[in-house]
Structures are given as C-alpha cells and as structure tokens.
Amino acid sequence: MFSSKERFKENFVARLEQREDKESLQTVYSVLTAMVKEWTYDDWEQTNQQYKEQKRKQLYYFSIEFLMGRILGQNLMNLDVHGFVEEGLKELGFDLHAIEELEPEPGLGNGGLGRLAACFMDSLASLQLPGHGCGLRYKGGLFTQVFQDGFQTEQPTVWIDEKEGWGIRREELSLDIPFFGxxxxxxxxxRLKPVLKDAEWIKAVPYDYPIVGAAGKTVNTLRLWQAEVSSRPLPKGKPRTLYEQETAEVTDRLYPDASLDAGKILRLKQQYFLCSASLQTIVKNRDCPLSDLARHVAIQINDTHPALAIPELMRILMDEEGMQWEEAWGIVNHTISYTNHTILEEALEKWSSSLLERLLPRIYMIIQEIDRRFKEKTQQEPLDEWQRKKLAIIENGVVHMATLAVVGSYKVNGVAKLHTEILKVREMKELNDHFPHKFHNITNGVAHRRWLLKANPELSSLITSAVGDEWIREPIKLHKLHRFSKDPAFLQDLQAVKIAKKRQLADYIKTHQDIIVDPESVFDAQIKRIHGYKRQLMNILHIQMLYNRILSDRSFRPYPRTFIFGGKAAPSYRYAKEVIKLINTVADQVNNDPLAKKHLHIVFIEDYSVSKAEKIFPASDVSEQISTASKEASGTGNMKFMMNGAITLGTFDGANLEIVEQVGEDNAFIFGLTARQVMQFEKEQSYYPPDIIQHEPDLQLVMAQLLEGSLSDGEGNISAIRNQLVDCNDPFFVLKDIQQYGKAHERLLSAFENSLAWQEMSVVNIAQSGIFSSDRTIQEYSDEVWQLGRVPSNLL
Ligand code: 6GP
Structure with missing residues (x-):
C-alpha cells in the first residue's frame, strides 16, 4: 500500500499507461478498483491468518439482506487513503467523486434490516472483531424504481459486474444442498442415520467480499452464496430444463413474491440454502472439538429468515456427526441468538407445515421434535388455551418461525428499548415468561464512518477542526462539541456547511429530476420504505392542507419549505403504491402553482438507494420520523439525520424516544399519540375517525379532495387509501395525529427563523449522536451475546 500521494500517483499512472482507453473514466475506475483490491487482499489474508493462530471466537451474522451501498469510496476511507487518492487523482485531472459514481450499487436489501447488517459489518471490522456476514449473492438487487406518470414501476437491477466486482469466487469451497426427496x-x-432419497441438489458456490475496517488492518469476510446447477443426478422424472430454471431462480432476486405456493417454496429454498451452506462450512472449518463449538462460534440470525439455522445445525450435529439430541440441542442453544426487527403481524413469518415437510423433510422432522419437547416442558405450566397457542412452534398446520427462533436461541433481542418492552409485555409475553433471561434490548446504531465521515466530509472537517479527530475512532467523543453550542463563529460555520450540502443536493435534484429548489428553504425529508405505519400519507395530506391554506388565506405566507420524499413500495403493496402516486400528484400541483411554489416545493427522489441517502441526510434540516407510535421497531434513518445535525420531527416511537432522551424535548419536535394510547385504542377499538373529521374543516376539505376528485385522479388510484381511511377506520391513526403534526410543524418553522438558535439545537444533536454509532451497538452484542473480546491492536 502507498503511504503518500506521490507514490500513489506514480503507481496509478504506470498502470493506466498499460490500458488502452486511458482517457475514459471507466478505465480510471477499473484501475483504481484493482489497486484498492490489491491493498485490501494483503490485509485480508493476514487477518484470516491471525484469527487462526489466535484461535479467536468467530461470529457469523446470518442475514437474507446486506444493503452494502457502494464499496470503493468506503474502502478508500477505511484504508485511510481517501484524502491523498482524491488529491492525487485531481492533480491528474480526474474527479474521484465521479469515479465512485460508476460503481454499480449492490442493493441486496430492502430497508432497515439490510442496511443494519451492512453497518454491523463495518463496525465489526473497525472494532477489530472477528465477525463475518453470511448471505446470498442475488443476481438482481432490489428493483429500480421508475416513475411513469407518477406511478411506481419496477425494473430489474443487475449489480453484479464479474470483471470489476469485489467478490472472489471460491469454487473449491462449493457444496451441494438437497431439497425435496x-x-x-x-x-x-x-447407529441409525436417516437417509435422504431422491433429493434434488443445488450447488452452493461462495463469493467472498472483503470488509475493510477503519485504519485498514482488519479485513473480515462477507460470504455470499450463489446457486448453481449441481453435477449430481436428478431425481427420476425431473426435466433438466425445469431444474436449471428453478436453480437459477434461487439466487436470482431478493424476496420473490410469496403470495403463491411457488413463491413460498422459493423463499424457503433461499433461506435453507443460506443456512445449510453456511453452517456446513462453519462446522467443517471449525478449530475445536465439536462439543466446544459454542465457545468458538457465535451465530446471530437477523430476524427469522435464517431461523432454519436451528434445525439445520441440529441435523448436522446429529445426522452427520452422530451426536445425541440433548448434546446437540445444548450446542445449538448456546451458539445461536436471534434479533427481532418488527412486531408487524404481516412480517412475522409463518410457513405451512406441509410445504416445509415437502421441501425439507428431515428439517421438518426436527422442527416437530423441537416443538414436541417444548410442549412437554410447558405442559406443567398453568396456561390457558390462548397462552399455549402463543408458545406453539407448530400450530394448526403452521410453523411459527419467531417462536422457533426464540426457543432455539440463547439470547433474543429487540432493537430499541420501547420495541423490546413491547415484545416482552405483549407480542412475546408468554415466551418471555417462560425464558425470562433470554430477552434483552440492544438499541440499533449506524456506521458513523459511512453516514458522517464519508457522506459529509465538510461537517466532519468542521467537527475535527473544533474538537480533534478522536471522534472518528470513538464517536462518543462527539460530546466535546457541546463546548461550541453557544459559539457564534462555530454556529455560523455549521450553517455554512449545511447550506453547502443543501446546494449540492439542489444541484442533484435539478440535474436528475428537473426541479429547482431553494437551498435557503427548510429541507424537510422523509426517506424510508413506503408503508402504512410510516405514514407518508400523513405527511402529504398535511402538505396539501398547507397548500389549501396558502390559496385561501392571503395572510398565510409561510417560510419556504422543500419537502423531500424517497423510498420504494413493495411491488405488490397497493396502498403504498397509491401513496407514491398521491405524493407525485400533489407535487405536480404545488410545484407548478405560481403562488404556492414560493412557499412549498415537493421532490420525490426517484429510486431511493444508499448512495442517494448519502446525499440527502447531510442536506436535511428536518428529520421526519412520524410512524404510528408502537409500530416502528427502531428506525435508523433517525440516527443518520441526527448525526448530520437535522432536528427530529417525530412521534414517541422506536429509537426516537432514545434520541429525545439524549437531546431533551427542547431539541426535537415531538407530537402525537403515545404507544400506550395507540395500544389502548387498538384494544378497545374505540377510535372512530369521522368524529374527528366532523370538527375540522381543513381536514374535511382535504378528505373531500382525496376521496372525491382533485387528488384521486380517478377513483382507481386511491381505492386502497380510501379502504384504509374510511372502511378500516384508519388503522395507523393518520387523521387522529394530523392536527398535532401540523402544530409541531408550526413550532418547528418558528424555531427555524431564529437561525443561531436552530444551529444550537443542531450542535446538541450532533454532540449527542455518538451513542447511536453501530460501534456502540456491536460492542454491546459482543459483550452481552457473542463474547468475542477484542484483538489487541499490537497483534495486528
Ligand atoms: C426494520 C424495522 O422496521 C426498523 O424499525 C428497524 O430500524 C430496522 O429493521 C433495523 O432493526 N425491519 C425490517 O427491515 C424488516 O424487514 C422484518 O423486519
């Protein structure tokens, strides 16, 4: 690796000279990527070597999603060479930023859970902990979102670039995974050994991706499995072409549509494929007697998608290694731990017993036995029928994956204090009563290196110039910024940084969406998956109410605001797609209205992704975190905004509560029902939206516009929204909270007009954000769950 800009330049130029198309940015990208790979691979080999020599306990993080974002820039940053590479390239006439944009973005995840996994990978390596990811190498990541006439359409995305990609194919480590039979x-x-006959085998080929920790020294592995045709004979009667097609589908894309049986089988196949390939490899490569596995290996399952790891590890230990049930169970139960990421009913995985039995006959037998033994254990407990149901892994022909995950794990955590509490006292109450020591909380965090250091170099430099650079290694040291919260010069600099980031985003919006926005206006952003409970609907209805008022009330001329939306709807989620269309419809009206556009602008950033998020978080003044209280497990966007100095406008939900705990209610704008109130309404079924609308003329008007014409753009476009708001009594309390939401906006706007006071709030938010670094989160997992210890840095 190079220690100076000059050496880098020399080497870079020498390599570029050997290429044909020297002028093209693509060639520059290719040369630079090759150089970074070489630097990385040396440290990678060394890290693996040292882990082996030191016999360190290894963590494997099993996840169906890894939303990594672009890798080149992050690696340059973590290798500590970003600065001189950028300068060196500039002197040679190339713009590193433009080069980074050429990297196809691996969108191997949907949202929060997948991005969390990526932040965890960064923190593990940066804390020099031996933790690796295990996932799937989907050919297409999440779809590309394209708006047509305001509607979301989906186009397949292919991110894999065999030539430039970061992954290394490890053919020699391939193995076959059986299905059916x-x-x-x-x-x-x-000894008795169950034998699987007439199975259909799929070859699992690992691709290894280096995960570079900060300061470069530790390089862990993200192993993604790809499905390929096996050389084993096919079961009788299976046509070869069908087998080839079905095999290619296994790692073709993330979350196939599971509304039909074929889609369900495919999802289950993906899950087992990931678990079986990873576990067989872990057991084979272990560095200890099998009976000691739990002391040498920890496995974290990221929600229930990899919960088949529990019966699969049992199968390996018993059928392949000849262990008895009790011993095998003891190992499984001390090796696997589980994180729950949602309490939404629709996201709690359930599989039909018959489907599971057909696809994975041996695994199903083991699940049955786990269930039978657990039922036997709880038989003596004085429980009513409902409570027994909540403890059943298999019930009425359905396998409950969350229950299996809890029973088979030694630790179960929620992702924010409120979420964990709800799990313990409501969603998983019976399981928590039975296993009182299993449940605990570990609040999420985000990689401050990506979301602050990399995404916002201007703010990072300002922070470093004020308090030194310790915060990069120890983010809690951001505390030191408090000293500057009343320093006018610092506050002005902070404001200048924000304006600079807003200008950059405004340029991007102009170029890509052809909308001109004013960087002096308040940038108010809601960027996340589109979902009922996240209430983008409340946001857009409130904007429409502001618009109505601007038109009808000559004295109402509010400070200019730019409302920014970003996010995708699941292709089959009708309601969410209607919300997207609605936002675009309102945006068209408002942005083209000569009077309104002086006060309001609406931008829906198309095809939201990690790299786009990196542009939006630093440029935002306001962080919209407005989910119905009790529904958002944690949220992590809220933390990214906070780190970049945006002020939270939110409900008492998920990690918002902990953000407010850090900054105080004076440095956030909180409104609306509490989780307790929401749950009370739900229990009593006592919320009736017409009672509210009746007394609120502005709400009546917006509902009429929505339901009867000017916004609906024809009945067909809002039928699912109508169904929710009118027929289903507004299950996410949009109409109940919207007036309070409006009041919170008013408070916020008057605060913004005092710019020094606003910057002071911003400093407090940044200063208190260190606790939300995923370094803290990972240290907690390591101390409380995985017991990894830390590699002394002198060994590295
Ligand atoms: C999400 C939660 O909705 C979000 O609140 C949380 O911050 C994030 O996980 C990380 O913990 N859940 C998912 O993305 C999901 O797919 C099954 O849950």
Whole structure:
C-alpha cells in the first residue's frame, strides 16, 4: 500500500499507461478498483491468518439482506487513503467523486434490516472483531424504481459486474444442498442415520467480499452464496430444463413474491440454502472439538429468515456427526441468538407445515421434535388455551418461525428499548415468561464512518477542526462539541456547511429530476420504505392542507419549505403504491402553482438507494420520523439525520424516544399519540375517525379532495387509501395525529427563523449522536451475546 500521494500517483499512472482507453473514466475506475483490491487482499489474508493462530471466537451474522451501498469510496476511507487518492487523482485531472459514481450499487436489501447488517459489518471490522456476514449473492438487487406518470414501476437491477466486482469466487469451497426427496431409516457405523432419497441438489458456490475496517488492518469476510446447477443426478422424472430454471431462480432476486405456493417454496429454498451452506462450512472449518463449538462460534440470525439455522445445525450435529439430541440441542442453544426487527403481524413469518415437510423433510422432522419437547416442558405450566397457542412452534398446520427462533436461541433481542418492552409485555409475553433471561434490548446504531465521515466530509472537517479527530475512532467523543453550542463563529460555520450540502443536493435534484429548489428553504425529508405505519400519507395530506391554506388565506405566507420524499413500495403493496402516486400528484400541483411554489416545493427522489441517502441526510434540516407510535421497531434513518445535525420531527416511537432522551424535548419536535394510547385504542377499538373529521374543516376539505376528485385522479388510484381511511377506520391513526403534526410543524418553522438558535439545537444533536454509532451497538452484542473480546491492536 502507498503511504503518500506521490507514490500513489506514480503507481496509478504506470498502470493506466498499460490500458488502452486511458482517457475514459471507466478505465480510471477499473484501475483504481484493482489497486484498492490489491491493498485490501494483503490485509485480508493476514487477518484470516491471525484469527487462526489466535484461535479467536468467530461470529457469523446470518442475514437474507446486506444493503452494502457502494464499496470503493468506503474502502478508500477505511484504508485511510481517501484524502491523498482524491488529491492525487485531481492533480491528474480526474474527479474521484465521479469515479465512485460508476460503481454499480449492490442493493441486496430492502430497508432497515439490510442496511443494519451492512453497518454491523463495518463496525465489526473497525472494532477489530472477528465477525463475518453470511448471505446470498442475488443476481438482481432490489428493483429500480421508475416513475411513469407518477406511478411506481419496477425494473430489474443487475449489480453484479464479474470483471470489476469485489467478490472472489471460491469454487473449491462449493457444496451441494438437497431439497425435496424422502427420508428413510439407514444405518451407519452401527447407529441409525436417516437417509435422504431422491433429493434434488443445488450447488452452493461462495463469493467472498472483503470488509475493510477503519485504519485498514482488519479485513473480515462477507460470504455470499450463489446457486448453481449441481453435477449430481436428478431425481427420476425431473426435466433438466425445469431444474436449471428453478436453480437459477434461487439466487436470482431478493424476496420473490410469496403470495403463491411457488413463491413460498422459493423463499424457503433461499433461506435453507443460506443456512445449510453456511453452517456446513462453519462446522467443517471449525478449530475445536465439536462439543466446544459454542465457545468458538457465535451465530446471530437477523430476524427469522435464517431461523432454519436451528434445525439445520441440529441435523448436522446429529445426522452427520452422530451426536445425541440433548448434546446437540445444548450446542445449538448456546451458539445461536436471534434479533427481532418488527412486531408487524404481516412480517412475522409463518410457513405451512406441509410445504416445509415437502421441501425439507428431515428439517421438518426436527422442527416437530423441537416443538414436541417444548410442549412437554410447558405442559406443567398453568396456561390457558390462548397462552399455549402463543408458545406453539407448530400450530394448526403452521410453523411459527419467531417462536422457533426464540426457543432455539440463547439470547433474543429487540432493537430499541420501547420495541423490546413491547415484545416482552405483549407480542412475546408468554415466551418471555417462560425464558425470562433470554430477552434483552440492544438499541440499533449506524456506521458513523459511512453516514458522517464519508457522506459529509465538510461537517466532519468542521467537527475535527473544533474538537480533534478522536471522534472518528470513538464517536462518543462527539460530546466535546457541546463546548461550541453557544459559539457564534462555530454556529455560523455549521450553517455554512449545511447550506453547502443543501446546494449540492439542489444541484442533484435539478440535474436528475428537473426541479429547482431553494437551498435557503427548510429541507424537510422523509426517506424510508413506503408503508402504512410510516405514514407518508400523513405527511402529504398535511402538505396539501398547507397548500389549501396558502390559496385561501392571503395572510398565510409561510417560510419556504422543500419537502423531500424517497423510498420504494413493495411491488405488490397497493396502498403504498397509491401513496407514491398521491405524493407525485400533489407535487405536480404545488410545484407548478405560481403562488404556492414560493412557499412549498415537493421532490420525490426517484429510486431511493444508499448512495442517494448519502446525499440527502447531510442536506436535511428536518428529520421526519412520524410512524404510528408502537409500530416502528427502531428506525435508523433517525440516527443518520441526527448525526448530520437535522432536528427530529417525530412521534414517541422506536429509537426516537432514545434520541429525545439524549437531546431533551427542547431539541426535537415531538407530537402525537403515545404507544400506550395507540395500544389502548387498538384494544378497545374505540377510535372512530369521522368524529374527528366532523370538527375540522381543513381536514374535511382535504378528505373531500382525496376521496372525491382533485387528488384521486380517478377513483382507481386511491381505492386502497380510501379502504384504509374510511372502511378500516384508519388503522395507523393518520387523521387522529394530523392536527398535532401540523402544530409541531408550526413550532418547528418558528424555531427555524431564529437561525443561531436552530444551529444550537443542531450542535446538541450532533454532540449527542455518538451513542447511536453501530460501534456502540456491536460492542454491546459482543459483550452481552457473542463474547468475542477484542484483538489487541499490537497483534495486528
Ligand atoms: C426494520 C424495522 O422496521 C426498523 O424499525 C428497524 O430500524 C430496522 O429493521 C433495523 O432493526 N425491519 C425490517 O427491515 C424488516 O424487514 C422484518 O423486519
């Protein structure tokens, strides 16, 4: 690796000279990527070597999603060479930023859970902890969102670039994974061994991706499995072309539509494929007697998608390694731990027993036995029928994956204090009563290196010039910024940085969406998946109310605001897609109205992604976190905004509560029902929206516009929204909270007009954000769950 800009330039130029198309940015990208890979690979080998020599306990993080974002820039940053590479390239006439934009973005995740996994990878390596990711190498990431006439359409995205990609194919580590077939009793070395007959095998090929920690030294591995055709014979009667097609589908894309049986089978196949390939490899490569596995290996399952790891590890230990049930169970139960990321009913995975049994006959037998033994255990407990149901893994022909995950894990955590509390006292109350020591909270965090250091170099420099650079390694040291919260010069600099970031975003919006926005206006952003409970609907209805008032009330001329939306709707989620269309409809009206556009602008950033998020967080003044209280497990966007100095406008939900705990109610704008109130309404079914609308003329008007014409753009476009608001009594309390939301906006706007006071709030938010670094989160997992210890840095 190079220690100086000059050496880098020399080497870079020498390599570029050997290429044909020297002028093209693509060639520059290719040369630079090759150089970074070489630097990385040396440290990677060394890290692996040292882990082996030191016999360190290894963590494997199993996740169906890893939303990594672009890798080149992050690696340059973590290798500590970003500065001189950028300067060196500039002197040679190239713009590093433009080069970074050429990297196809691996969108191997949907949202929060997948991005969390990526932040965790960064923190593990940066804390020099031996933690690796295990996932799937989907050919297409999440779809590309394209607006047509305001509607979301989906186009397939292919991110894999075999030539420039970061992954290394490890053909020699491939293995075959069986599906279908039937179990027959067999005997091996004098013991009974179930034998799988007539199975269909799929080859799992690992691709390894280096995860570079800060300061470069530790390079961990993200292993993504790809499905390929196996050389084993096909079961009788299976046509080869069908087998090839089905095999290619396994790692073709993230979350196939599971509304039909074929889609369900495919999802289950993906889950088992990931678990089986990863576990077989872990057991084979272990550095200890099998009975010691739990002391040498920790496995974290990221929600229930990898919960089949529990029966699969049992199968390996018993069928392949000859262990008895009790011993195997003891190992599984001390190796696997589980994180729950949602209490939304629709996201709690359930599989039909018959489907599971057909696809994975041996695994299903093991799940049945886990269930039988657990039922036997709880038999003596004085429980009513409902409570027994909540403890059943298999019930009425359905396998409950969350229950399996809890029973098979030694630790179960929620992702924010409120969420964990709700799990313990409501969603998983019976399980918590039975296993009181399993449940605990670990509040999420985000990689401050990506979301502050990399996304906002201007703010990072300002922070460093004020308090030194310790915060980069120890983000809690951001505390030191408090000293500057009343320093006018610092506050002005902070404001200048924000304006600079807003200008950059405004340029981007102009170029890509052809909308001109005013960087002096308040940038108010809601960027996340589009979902009922996240209430983008409340946001857009409130904007429409402001618009109505601007038109009808000559004295109402509010300070200019730019409302920014970003996010995708699941392709089959009708309601969310209607909300997207509605936002675009209102945006068209408002942005083209000569009077309104002096006060309001609306921008829906198309095809929201990690790299776009990196532009929006630093440029935002206001962080919209307005989910219905109790529904958002944690949220992590709220933390990214806070780190970049945006002020939270939110409900008492998820990690918002902990943000307010850090900054105080004076440095955030909180409104609306509490989780307790929401749950009370739900229990009593006592909320009736017409009672509210009746007394609020502005709400009546907006509802009429929505339901009867000017916004609906024809009945068909809002039928799911109508169904929610009118027929289903507004389950996410949009109409109940909207007036309070409006009041919170008013408070916020008057605060913004005092710019020094606003910057002071901003400093407090940045200063208190260190606790939301995923370094803190990972240290907690390591101390409380995985027990990884830390590699002394002198060994590295
Ligand atoms: C999300 C939660 O909705 C979000 O609140 C949380 O911050 C994030 O996970 C990380 O913990 N859940 C998912 O993305 C999901 O797919 C099954 O849950």
């Amino acid at each position: 039937s179990i027959e009793p067999g005997i091996e070395s004098n």
